[in-house]
Amino acid sequence: MGHGHSHGNPSEIGEKRLWWAVGANILLTVAQVIGGLVSGSLSLIADALHNFSDAASLLIALVAIRIGRKPPDQFKTFGYKRAETVAALINLTTLIIIGLYLCYEAIMRFITPEPIAGWTVVIVAGIALIVDVFTAVLTYSQSKTSMNIKAAFLHNLTDALASVGVIITGTLILLYGWIWTDAAMTLIISGYVLYQGLAEIPKATHLLMEGTPEGMDIQQVVAAMENDKDVAGVHHVHIWQLDEHRNALEAHVVLGEGADMDDLKSRLKKMLHDKYEIVHSTLEFENTNCK
Numbered sequence: 001m002g003h004g005h006s007h008g009n010p011s012e013i014g015e016k017r018l019w020w021a022v023g024a025n026i027l028l029t030v031a032q033v034i035g036g037l038v039s040g041s042l043s044l045i046a047d048a049l050h051n052f053s054d055a056a057s058l059l060i061a062l063v064a065i066r067i068g069r070k071p072p073d074q075f076k077t078f079g080y081k082r083a084e085t086v087a088a089l090i091n092l093t094t095l096i097i098i099g100l101y102l103c104y105e106a107i108m109r110f111i112t113p114e115p116i117a118g119w120t121v122v123i124v125a126g127i128a129l130i131v132d133v134f135t136a137v138l139t140y141s142q143s144k145t146s147m148n149i150k151a152a153f154l155h156n157l158t159d160a161l162a163s164v165g166v167i168i169t170g171t172l173i174l175l176y177g178w179i180w181t182d183a184a185m186t187l188i189i190s191g192y193v194l195y196q197g198l199a200e201i202p203k204a205t206h207l208l209m210e211g212t213p214e215g216m217d218i219q220q221v222v223a224a225m226e227n228d229k230d231v232a233g234v235h236h237v238h239i240w241q242l243d244e245h246r247n248a249l250e251a252h253v254v255l256g257e258g259a260d261m262d263d264l265k266s267r268l269k270k271m272l273h274d275k276y277e278i279v280h281s282t283l284e285f286e287n288t289n290c291k
C-alpha cells in the first residue's frame with residue numbers, strides 16, 4: 001500500500017507529464033516565433049507553428065482523457081472513452097492542415113527568397129531540439145497504448161526531426177550562403193508531417209466508423225462459435241471496437257437439438273473473451289425452425 005502512495009496514481013503521473021510538455025511547447029513557440037522574425041527564417045517559423053500545434057494537441061489529449069474517465073450514463077451507455085479517439089482525429093487533421101500550409105509557404109519562399117540570419121536559426125533550433133526531445137520522451141510511454149496520446153506524440157516527434165532539419169539549414173546558410181535550403185527544408189518537414197498524419201488518420205476513422213478490429217477475421221470467429229456442439233449456425237454477426245482496448249460482438253445463434261441455452265451462452269461468451277478479447281458480446285438465440 002505504501003509503495004502505491006509514494007509513487008502516485010499512474011494516470012495522474014501521466015497527466016502531469018502532459019502538462020509539463022504543454023508548458024515546454026508554449027515557451028518554445030514564443031522563442032521560435034521571435035527567433036524566426038528576427039532571423040527571417042521561414043523554416044524556424046514553420047517549426048514554431050508546429051510546436052504551437054503540439055501544445056494544442058496535448059491540451060486536447062488532456063481534455064479527452066478527463067472526458068474518457070466519465071462512467072457510462074443514460075446518454076452514453078458504453079461510456080466516454082471514444083472521446084480520446086475523437087481527440088486523435090482532431091489532432092491528426094490539424095497535423096495534415098499544417099503540413100499543407102507549410103508546403104504552400106515553402107513554394108512561395110522559393111519564388112520570393114528573403115535574407116536569413118543563420119546563427120539565430122541554429123541557436124534557436126538547438127534549444128528547440130532539446131525541448132522537442134524532452135516532450136517526446138514525456139509522451140512516448142503512453143503513446144504505445146493510446147491512439148490519443150500517439151497523435152500528440154507524433155506532433156512532438158515530427159518537431160524534433162524538424163528542429164534537426166532547421167539546424168542543418170542554418171549551418172548551410174552560414175557556411176555556403178544557401179538561402180534556398182530554408183524553403184527546401186520546410187518542404188521536407190511538411191512532407192513528413194503529411195506522411196505521419198495521412199498514415200494514422202485512417203485508424204481513428206475506422207474506429208469511429210465501428211469497423212472490425214484490426215486483425216479480426218469475422219469468418220474465423222463465426223467458425224469458432226459454430227464449432228460448439230450445441231450451435232446449429234451463426235448469422236447476423238457484427239464485431240466492432242467500443243474503444244481502442246475493448247471489442248464488442250453481436251450475433252444470432254441458432255440452437256442445436258437439445259441445447260441448454262444458458263450453458264451455451266456462458267461457453268460462447270467465455271470463448272469469445274479468451275480467444276478474441278471480445279469483452280462485450282450480445283447473443284440472440286433462435287431455434288432451428290426460426291425463419
